[in-house]
Amino acid sequence: MSMPQLDSLKKIFNEQPDRRDDPHLLLGIMHHEVAPDSILKYSRLCFESEKSQSSDSILFAAYHKHGATWRGKANYDTSLQYLFKMAQIAENFKDPVNLGRANIEIANTYGESGDFKNAQTYYNRGLDFLRGSKDTLSLGLALFNIGDNLFEKRQLDSALVYTEESRDIFKRYNKNFYEAHSLGNLGRIYALQGDNRKGERYLREAIEVLKETDYLNATSDFLASMGEVYAERGDCRTAIDYAQRSLEAAYNHDLKQDIEEAHLMLSNLFEQVGNIPEAYNHYKQHVFINDSIRDIKTVEEMANLRTDFEIARKQTEVDLLNEQKANQRNIVVATGIASFLVMLLALGLYRRNKYIGRTKKIIEMEKNRSDKLLLNILPHETAMELKEKGKVSAKRFEEVTILFTDFRNFTHYAENLPPEELVKTVDFYFSKFDEIVEEHGLEKIKTVGDAYMCAAGVPFPVEDHAHRTLLAACDMLSFVEEAHKNNPKGETRFRIRIGVNSGPVVAGVVGSKKWVYDIWGDAVNTAARMETSSELGKINISENTYALVKDKFEFEYRGEIMVKNKGLMKMYFIKGNKILSQDNVA
Known part of the structure; x- marks a missing residue:
C-alpha cells in the first residue's frame, strides 16, 4: 500500500467517527503502518472493538501485530501476553498454519530476550506445523527467524543453512522485500565467518532494497554489520559512518535494543580513533538505554551532594549575616552610650566572641558534613581534587x-x-x-x-x-x-x-x-x-x-x-x- 492510500485510510478514521470501530479499517491501517506507537494504537483499537469479537481472523491479526510491535520495543513480557492470545485462537480452531506462525512469533520474542532454550522449543513446534502445511511462504518466514536466532547464538553454520533455505523460498515467490532480509542476514553470517567481501556484497544489496521500502527495522542491524566489516579492516571512519546511520534508523523506529547496541559500537569506535569524549557520551547512552530495556529501577540512588552542600553553605551565610546584623546593632548602641555603659560594651564583646564561636562550629559542622558526603561517593584523592580545583581531570x-x-x-x-x-x-x-x-x-x-x-x-x-x-x-x-x-x-x-x-x-x-x-x-x-x-x-x-x-x-x-x-x-x-x-x- 502506498503512503497516499494509508493517509486516505487514516483520513477516514479521523473524519468519520462512526467508522472508528470498524475492524477492517483498523486492520488496514495497522498492517501498513511502520511507526510502532501508531501500530500499537490501531491494533489495540482493533481487538478492543466489539465488532472484532466475533471474528477470530481479525483478533488473530490484531494480537499478532500488537505482540510483535511490543517485542520491537523490547517489552518482552507484554509481547508474550498478546502472542499467547494469538496462539490460543489458532489452537481453538486447530489451524496448523496459524499455529505455526504463532509459535514462531513466540519463539522470536524468547530469542530476542536472550532465552534461547525456550526459543528453540517454540521454533521446533512452529516448524512442525508449517512443514505439514502447504503455506511455504510462512515456512520461509519461520526458517528465516530460526536462522536469525541461531545467528544471535553464533551457531553460524546452522544459521547459514536455515537462512539460505528461506531465501530460496522467497525467490520462488518473487518477494524482494523478504529476500532482502535473508540477504542481509547472510551478509552478517559471512562477515562473522571471516568472508568480509561476500558479507559486504550481501549487506549492500539488502540495504539498497530496504531503502526503497522505507522499512528500516532490519536496516539498522545491517548498517551496524557493515560498520563491523569496516572496523575489522581498520577503516574506523567508514565504520563510524555506518554505525551512525544504524543509530539513526534505530531511533526512527524506537528499536531500543538496536539503539543500545549502536551506542556501544560507536563508543568502541570513537575510543579506537582517540575521541574519548565522544566515546564516553555514547557509552553513557548505551548504559541508559540498557537500564530502560531491563526495566529495573536503580535500588541505590546517590546522594545529591552538590545540592546539599549548597544548601548548607547558604544556611551558614544566613546565620553569619543574622549574627553580623545583631552585632552591628549592639555596637551602634554601645557606641552611643559608651561613656555610661562600659559594661554593656563588654557584654557586646562577649556576645561577639560567642557569635564567632558559634560561627566556627557551624562552618566546621557543615564542612564535616560535606566532606563525609563527598567521600561517601568519591575516592579520597578524587574528592580532594574536586574540592581544591572544582573539577576532576x-x-x-x-x-x-x-x-x-x-x-x-x-x-x-x-x-x-x-x-x-x-x-x-x-x-x-x-x-x-x-x-x-x-x-x-x-x-x-x-x-x-x-x-x-x-x-x-x-x-x-x-x-x-x-x-x-x-x-x-x-x-x-x-x-x-x-x-x-x-x-x-x-x-x-x-x-x-x-x-x-x-x-x-x-x-x-x-x-x-x-x-x-x-x-x-x-x-x-x-x-x-x-x-x-x-x-x-x-x-x-x-x-x-x-x-x-x-x-x-x-x-x-x-x-x-x-x-x-x-x-x-x-x-x-x-x-x-x-x-x-x-x-x-x-
Whole structure:
C-alpha cells in the first residue's frame, strides 16, 4: 500500500467517527503502518472493538501485530501476553498454519530476550506445523527467524543453512522485500565467518532494497554489520559512518535494543580513533538505554551532594549575616552610650566572641558534613581534587581489573516482590559486597539495578589488582551461595554469576549535579561480557586476567567462546573457587 492510500485510510478514521470501530479499517491501517506507537494504537483499537469479537481472523491479526510491535520495543513480557492470545485462537480452531506462525512469533520474542532454550522449543513446534502445511511462504518466514536466532547464538553454520533455505523460498515467490532480509542476514553470517567481501556484497544489496521500502527495522542491524566489516579492516571512519546511520534508523523506529547496541559500537569506535569524549557520551547512552530495556529501577540512588552542600553553605551565610546584623546593632548602641555603659560594651564583646564561636562550629559542622558526603561517593584523592580545583581531570590507568555481578531472574523478582522487600533483599547483598570490596582494597564503582561493579587499580595503581579482585569475587560468591543454602526464615534469596577482566581504563568524575566516579573503556565492556557469558554460581574470567593470576588459583579452561561485538575469546572458570597454597598466594 502506498503512503497516499494509508493517509486516505487514516483520513477516514479521523473524519468519520462512526467508522472508528470498524475492524477492517483498523486492520488496514495497522498492517501498513511502520511507526510502532501508531501500530500499537490501531491494533489495540482493533481487538478492543466489539465488532472484532466475533471474528477470530481479525483478533488473530490484531494480537499478532500488537505482540510483535511490543517485542520491537523490547517489552518482552507484554509481547508474550498478546502472542499467547494469538496462539490460543489458532489452537481453538486447530489451524496448523496459524499455529505455526504463532509459535514462531513466540519463539522470536524468547530469542530476542536472550532465552534461547525456550526459543528453540517454540521454533521446533512452529516448524512442525508449517512443514505439514502447504503455506511455504510462512515456512520461509519461520526458517528465516530460526536462522536469525541461531545467528544471535553464533551457531553460524546452522544459521547459514536455515537462512539460505528461506531465501530460496522467497525467490520462488518473487518477494524482494523478504529476500532482502535473508540477504542481509547472510551478509552478517559471512562477515562473522571471516568472508568480509561476500558479507559486504550481501549487506549492500539488502540495504539498497530496504531503502526503497522505507522499512528500516532490519536496516539498522545491517548498517551496524557493515560498520563491523569496516572496523575489522581498520577503516574506523567508514565504520563510524555506518554505525551512525544504524543509530539513526534505530531511533526512527524506537528499536531500543538496536539503539543500545549502536551506542556501544560507536563508543568502541570513537575510543579506537582517540575521541574519548565522544566515546564516553555514547557509552553513557548505551548504559541508559540498557537500564530502560531491563526495566529495573536503580535500588541505590546517590546522594545529591552538590545540592546539599549548597544548601548548607547558604544556611551558614544566613546565620553569619543574622549574627553580623545583631552585632552591628549592639555596637551602634554601645557606641552611643559608651561613656555610661562600659559594661554593656563588654557584654557586646562577649556576645561577639560567642557569635564567632558559634560561627566556627557551624562552618566546621557543615564542612564535616560535606566532606563525609563527598567521600561517601568519591575516592579520597578524587574528592580532594574536586574540592581544591572544582573539577576532576580524567586519568588513564594501564593496569586495572574490573568485576561485574548479576543476579539470576532479578527481573522476575522485581515484578513480583513488593518494592520494600526487593530493596531490603538487594541491600542485604550489596551491603555485604561493600564490606568485601573494602576488605580487599577495591573501589566500588556503581550499582545499576541488580548489577554490582567494582575495580582494583583505581584510583591508585596496585600491582596485585587481579589477585585482589578474584579474592573478592570468591568471597562474594561464597556469601551468596551460603545465604541461598541457609535461609531458615524463607526470605527472598538470589543466585549470582560473576565476570572479571583486566586491562587499561579511563577514570573520572561524571556529571555536574550528582557526581559519579566512573570508569570506561574496552576493558570495562569486556568485563561486562565476561559476566553475561558466565554461568550460575561461577566466576568467569578473561584471558587477560588469567595471565596475571594463573599461578594463584585453580582454573577450568572453557575454550574460545563467541562474544558479541568481540568475536571469539578465551575464558576460564575459577575451579571450585579454591585458592592454591599460601606459598603461591604470597
